[in-house]
Amino acid sequence: QVQLVESGGGLVQAGGSLRLSCAASGSILSINAMGWYRQAPGKQRELVATITSGGSTNYADSVKGRFTISRDSAKNTVYLQMNSLKPEDTAIYYCNAQYDSYTRRSWGQGTQVTVSS
DSSP: OOEEEEEEEEEEEEEEEEEEEEEEEEEEGGGGEEEEEETTTTHHHHHEEEEEOOEEEEGGGGGGGTTEEEEEEHHHEEEEOOOOOOGGGOHHHEEEEEEETTTEEEEEOOOOEEOOO
């Protein structure tokens, strides 16, 4: 199994920046891709960004040009750099890992991001 621990959420004013971190442990060699999802109150969980073990990235249209996903393989950690934050980015952000040839999925506990106007 893969365990995930997120950190880095908080309160920031619109236009500000935050960096989220997600540290993976356990069966890390089996990880195929990691990513960030978010869920705002009353809304479904949605994809924010993903990065594969090969380094390919994918972003939701709403965050393209503002958010950057990256990884540090030596630290088994994935980051989400969030710039030019907007109030509509307010949500709980969840780290996700897909592993064992994309047959299994793990979630972190979530970290709150609040952007004030």
